[in-house]
Amino acid sequence: MEMIKIDKKDWNKGLDRSRKTYRLVGPVKRAGEDLAGFYELADKEHPDMGAADTVLSAKSVVYPQTEVMFRYTTDKNSPDCNRLKRPAADYSPRAVIGIRPYDAAAILMLKKNFDTPDYRDPYWCDAYEACTFVGLAVDAPSSTDFSTSTGSGPFSEKGLDVLLVDMAGHYLAKVLTDKGAAYMKAAGWQRAADAKAAAQQIEKKKKAAEALIVSSVSFDKIARKSILDLYKADFWDDVAFSCINCGTCTYVCPTCWCFDIQDESKGKTGVRYKNWDSCMYPLFSLHGSGHNPRGTKTMRARQRFMHKLKYFLDKYDDGIMCVGCGRCVRSCPVNIDIRRVCELMNRYGPDPDACAV
Amino acid sequence: MQNPYEPYPVRIDEVTDATEDKSLKTFRFVFENPEDEEKFSYRAGQFAELSVTGLGEIPIGIASSPTEKGFVMFTVFRVGKVTSYLHNMTAGDLMGIRGPLGNCYPWDLLEGKNIVIIGGGFAFTTLRSSIVYMLDPANRPKFKDIHVIYGARNPGLLLYRDELYDWEQRDDIHMHITVDGTDDPDWKYNTGFVPTITEQKAPAADKDTYAIVCGPPIMIKFTLPVLETLGYPHDQIIMSLENRMKCGIGMCGRCNIGKELVCKDGPVFTLAQLNHTPREY
Numbered sequence A: 001m002e003m004i005k006i007d008k009k010d011w012n013k014g015l016d017r018s019r020k021t022y023r024l025v026g027p028v029k030r031a032g033e034d035l036a037g038f039y040e041l042a043d044k045e046h047p048d049m050g051a052a053d054t055v056l057s058a059k060s061v062v063y064p065q066t067e068v069m070f071r072y073t074t075d076k077n078s079p080d081c082n083r084l085k086r087p088a089a090d091y092s093p094r095a096v097i098g099i100r101p102y103d104a105a106a107i108l109m110l111k112k113n114f115d116t117p118d119y120r121d122p123y124w125c126d127a128y129e130a131c132t133f134v135g136l137a138v139d140a141p142s143s144t145d146f147s148t149s150t151g152s153g154p155f156s157e158k159g160l161d162v163l164l165v166d167m168a169g170h171y172l173a174k175v176l177t178d179k180g181a182a183y184m185k186a187a188g189w190q191r192a193a194d195a196k197a198a199a200q201q202i203e204k205k206k207k208a209a210e211a212l213i214v215s216s217v218s219f220d221k222i223a224r225k226s227i228l229d230l231y232k233a234d235f236w237d238d239v240a241f242s243c244i245n246c247g248t249c250t251y252v253c254p255t256c257w258c259f260d261i262q263d264e265s266k267g268k269t270g271v272r273y274k275n276w277d278s279c280m281y282p283l284f285s286l287h288g289s290g291h292n293p294r295g296t297k298t299m300r301a302r303q304r305f306m307h308k309l310k311y312f313l314d315k316y317d318d319g320i321m322c323v324g325c326g327r328c329v330r331s332c333p334v335n336i337d338i339r340r341v342c343e344l345m346n347r348y349g350p351d352p353d354a355c356a357v
Numbered sequence B: 001m002q003n004p005y006e007p008y009p010v011r012i013d014e015v016t017d018a019t020e021d022k023s024l025k026t027f028r029f030v031f032e033n034p035e036d037e038e039k040f041s042y043r044a045g046q047f048a049e050l051s052v053t054g055l056g057e058i059p060i061g062i063a064s065s066p067t068e069k070g071f072v073m074f075t076v077f078r079v080g081k082v083t084s085y086l087h088n089m090t091a092g093d094l095m096g097i098r099g100p101l102g103n104c105y106p107w108d109l110l111e112g113k114n115i116v117i118i119g120g121g122f123a124f125t126t127l128r129s130s131i132v133y134m135l136d137p138a139n140r141p142k143f144k145d146i147h148v149i150y151g152a153r154n155p156g157l158l159l160y161r162d163e164l165y166d167w168e169q170r171d172d173i174h175m176h177i178t179v180d181g182t183d184d185p186d187w188k189y190n191t192g193f194v195p196t197i198t199e200q201k202a203p204a205a206d207k208d209t210y211a212i213v214c215g216p217p218i219m220i221k222f223t224l225p226v227l228e229t230l231g232y233p234h235d236q237i238i239m240s241l242e243n244r245m246k247c248g249i250g251m252c253g254r255c256n257i258g259k260e261l262v263c264k265d266g267p268v269f270t271l272a273q274l275n276h277t278p279r280e281y
């Protein structure tokens, strides 16, 4: 694994050089927003590497909130009448600069959903393949960060092509994949660092950052409880009591992937869109007959937590569908906290580890 | 791999009223590109997304049988946005279908078995597909006794009436057609609710006898206890579920019952399987 040293004075120059082959995406403030989100950078724009975490995750880079799937005409005089056409989109290489390690780990979870042995979502997969993820290690985790207990962490390399570590005057760049190496080359950052010394410095910073994370979740017992026992647990009304089903938690979440498909016509032309959706909304599961299998807010809140902390765990046997970024905890208007719900679920019922007396 | 969201273009070949009250219509589609028909190779029990540009898509069970070539058929109840628009479309119109989607009835397991089909109302579409499939001369020897219990509120609401009456004449299938009630003095078949007729006519439980049950929730609710009393084990009771759907390929996340997705892991499940899910359908 290659270690490269990037002097901060070469930072913007390198980014600009890489624009010849890459479109750049990074955290920036946009008008009307109090905190940075991930956007495609304009020509002379550079990512805000000092920004605190973004309100919305970086998932929109591969999975936009609204995306055109097809265009169509309903004009009977056109030979293309009622035929859906996927419009050409720009899938040229894009580099995602400054993505947080937990957001990159989350993108690998989305991949489980969108890139399967049976079907591939071409919109998601094409965008994903176009991306090189140049992550920034988190030195000062927020008070709601619990990523270390979810299999990610402030210095996690999962899903990244390059991990940058901020060393004040320079970055140490740990090049993790061929895609990452190609980006470093395009940016002209090629000065090798003393690998051993760099690894030690990174390890030290990593330990320090991890030590700053004060909260955690345990889900070690959830896998051995039955879906039905957890589903019927007595705490769901209490958990959902103050929830207003606003859906914020699902929108800010890097691992929530549910979507809706809608047609929108203007005159005789139109678009079939894919839009983020939320299990917190009654319409999500409403049948045409008026029947709704998840007709109450308790059922919807339970669906969100059961999906993340139980169904996903059982289906993939690869941890929970949460990277511990803490965004939903920070953004929920009524302070519903997934850490508490996870704890309730983990502790519910007889302890599978307890010795029989 | 092809774009799983892109429908095959099809032309409406024929639209017929499926029930006397016209709340259901049967659509026959022909593929614009013959090679698409091959790609759309399906088994009885699967469904497709019918796509109407400008309105959206609806999941509909495939009512034709894989043994019927040259067209695919669907029977659609008028409910809301897409289904109402579809009811106003006519032969010659171009639209799209994508699929086949979901699993099918477990045909490999069902070979060599007695089959009891129990249907109610308009949930008879994939059951028709199954019956036509099993009655095909090449397939009939693969199954033992076939019983069909099918009911609707009145005779005019029975789907595929002509075929039902034809099957009634055959000796290789036991038909038990029923209606809740009728004022037709010439009605030759049963009168009574599906669960009652099931109690009277369904064959005794046996390790080689499988029931396939599709119908409105109320029918299912009262039919399952009857089958249990008759001794049918839960892994020999097969059901097909409906949930609101969009993608139909297991990605959009809305149709789940616990960790199973109705669109991809279903729509066909045994009662034994459903017992382990929260049954949110």
Ligand SMILES: Cc1cc2nc3c(=O)[nH]c(=O)nc-3n(C[C@H](O)[C@H](O)[C@H](O)COP(=O)(O)OP(=O)(O)OC[C@H]3O[C@@H](n4cnc5c(N)ncnc54)[C@H](O)[C@@H]3O)c2cc1C
Pocket: A286, A287, A288, A289, B047, B056, B057, B058, B059, B060, B061, B062, B075, B076, B077, B078, B079, B080, B081, B082, B083, B084, B125, B126, B241, B242, B243, B244, B245, B246, B267
């Ligand atoms: C596997 C399966 C097989 C089905 N087979 C048949 C059939 O053979 N014949 C038939 O008439 N109906 C069938 N249905 C039900 C049919 O899909 C709905 O009645 C239809 O989607 C209603 O669409 P709408 O636009 O008219 O209603 P609206 O209420 O306007 O619905 C808007 C959208 O919501 C979704 N939606 C609403 N209700 C349902 C529902 N019950 N199931 C799935 N998606 C829904 C659809 O995307 C629909 O376009 C089936 C459903 C499933 C899941």
Ligand code: SF4
Pocket: A242, A243, A244, A245, A246, A247, A248, A249, A250, A280, A331, A332, A333, A334, A335, A336
């Ligand atoms: S953000 Fe909070 S209130 Fe809003 S839907 Fe999520 S849990 Fe409920």
Ligand code: SF4
Pocket: A249, A252, A253, A254, A255, A256, A308, A321, A322, A323, A324, A325, A326, A327, A328, A329, A338
């Ligand atoms: S559930 Fe909450 S803490 Fe977990 S990944 Fe989603 S937003 Fe972050």
Ligand code: FES
Pocket: B244, B245, B246, B247, B248, B249, B250, B251, B252, B253, B254, B255, B256, B261, B262, B263, B264
């Ligand atoms: S319909 Fe999208 S996941 Fe089942």
